[in-house]
Amino acid sequence: MRCRQAQRLMTPTVDNELEPRQQHALDQHLTACAACRQELAATRTLLEVVARLPAEMSLPPRLEEVTLHRMRDAARAERSERRPAPWWRSLSLPALTVAAVAVLALAVGLRQFDVVSTRSVDIPGRLAAKSGHQAASQHQVASEAARTRVARQEPRRASEPPKYPPAELASAPDLFMDLPILRHMEKLEHFDAIRTTTVDEAPDPSAGQQERSSG
Amino acid sequence: MRTEPGDPALAAPVPAEATARAAADPDVALMLRLQAGDESAFQDLFRKYAPRVLQLARRFVGSQAQAEELTQDVFVQIFRFRHRYKPQSRLVTWVFTIATNLCLNELRRPERQLRVDLWDRRDGEDRPEDPPLPDPAAVTAEEGAATRELAQQLEAAVAALPPKQRAALLLSRVDGLAYRDVGEAIGCSEGAVKALLFRATQALKRSLRDYV
Numbered sequence: 001m002r003c004r005q006a007q008r009l010m011t012p013t014v015d016n017e018l019e020p021r022q023q024h025a026l027d028q029h030l031t032a033c034a035a036c037r038q039e040l041a042a043t044r045t046l047l048e049v050v051a052r053l054p055a056e057m058s059l060p061p062r063l064e065e066v067t068l069h070r071m072r073d074a075a076r077a078e079r080s081e082r083r084p085a086p087w088w089r090s091l092s093l094p095a096l097t098v099a100a101v102a103v104l105a106l107a108v109g110l111r112q113f114d115v116v117s118t119r120s121v122d123i124p125g126r127l128a129a130k131s132g133h134q135a136a137s138q139h140q141v142a143s144e145a146a147r148t149r150v151a152r153q154e155p156r157r158a159s160e161p162p163k164y165p166p167a168e169l170a171s172a173p174d175l176f177m178d179l180p181i182l183r184h185m186e187k188l189e190h191f192d193a194i195r196t197t198t199v200d201e202a203p204d205p206s207a208g209q210q211e212r213s214s215g
Numbered sequence: 216m217r218t219e220p221g222d223p224a225l226a227a228p229v230p231a232e233a234t235a236r237a238a239a240d241p242d243v244a245l246m247l248r249l250q251a252g253d254e255s256a257f258q259d260l261f262r263k264y265a266p267r268v269l270q271l272a273r274r275f276v277g278s279q280a281q282a283e284e285l286t287q288d289v290f291v292q293i294f295r296f297r298h299r300y301k302p303q304s305r306l307v308t309w310v311f312t313i314a315t316n317l318c319l320n321e322l323r324r325p326e327r328q329l330r331v332d333l334w335d336r337r338d339g340e341d342r343p344e345d346p347p348l349p350d351p352a353a354v355t356a357e358e359g360a361a362t363r364e365l366a367q368q369l370e371a372a373v374a375a376l377p378p379k380q381r382a383a384l385l386l387s388r389v390d391g392l393a394y395r396d397v398g399e400a401i402g403c404s405e406g407a408v409k410a411l412l413f414r415a416t417q418a419l420k421r422s423l424r425d426y427v
Contacts, residue, residue, distance in 0.1 A: 007417075008413050010416070011413055012394070015412075017409070043420070046419055046423065050373070051389065053373070053389050055390055055391075056270055066287060067261060067265075068254075071254075072254075078295075
């Protein structure tokens, strides 16, 4: 054994952590090497001094209380974590996927049903236009259909607006401005019906002229 | 005082073998009580090991306030992982494994490194990390000024050791853990512990050559 190897075994031999074979080899080296014997003595002294360092420290008064408080918080957190999970968490991912697809399909189906029912309301209008009833234009029927649909979705207003302005307003025409958009207010009111009407179902032009002249 | 005795969230089944070991080892009995949800067992555990954990933490981080915070963390971890404790292993080793890991993690924190770097740039000013304050109880009055000075120099030299060497030295020499247990606490083999101790001893010899 060389001195370098012997030095590596000095701390373990002081700590009684050497295997018998290594201990024997070290002892043999030490009997022949005075420098290593001196080194071992120094190592032993140093490690004894280190071992005399205090292992404990006096605890501050509130440390136990604060730690206990934190431990109770941790215990509460554990209990809340172990509460039974909601029923839907027990479902597997495939089951949740199937449920989501079913809900989506139902939503799409309901929307399709709504479109079909709207078109079915439009059918009398088309028939009326084709039968040549000039009094009831398809535009007007579509407007009626739109009104019907709006009426299904929204509560009807409590009172209809007056057809004519009150006498006090009619006597002051300067209060009113003649804007082109105001003349087309009825069309704007029936915008939804116009938007849903296809080109081949265009309203009778004469009916439109009638509307413009009446507006 | 108990924390809701019988609470399934806190209690765990105790095997017969563990019960037999508990009869022989009071530390095992303490842990089994804690695993069963006994809050007083936690207090007993704290009173038994906190002074040692606090001292170890102070030698790692230097600051008393941080050492106290680390000690709290150690015991909260002990409580949280109490069901992982196996009666086959020594409780003191398990406690010091948690303590050493938290201390080493604390030293690795980037904000701590930054803080140390900033302090390092100030010349001629004592750093808050090391050398740590000497424990007044380290030496008695009779041992004299020379012994007190040696103790201070030794504390400073230990604090200057790299963290793993410091952990190996303190756990083996101060806390009396066997090399196998030191290896378990630090997370390395017995051979690695021997190497760490060799390097630590050599460094201390160099630092204290005027005293030893």
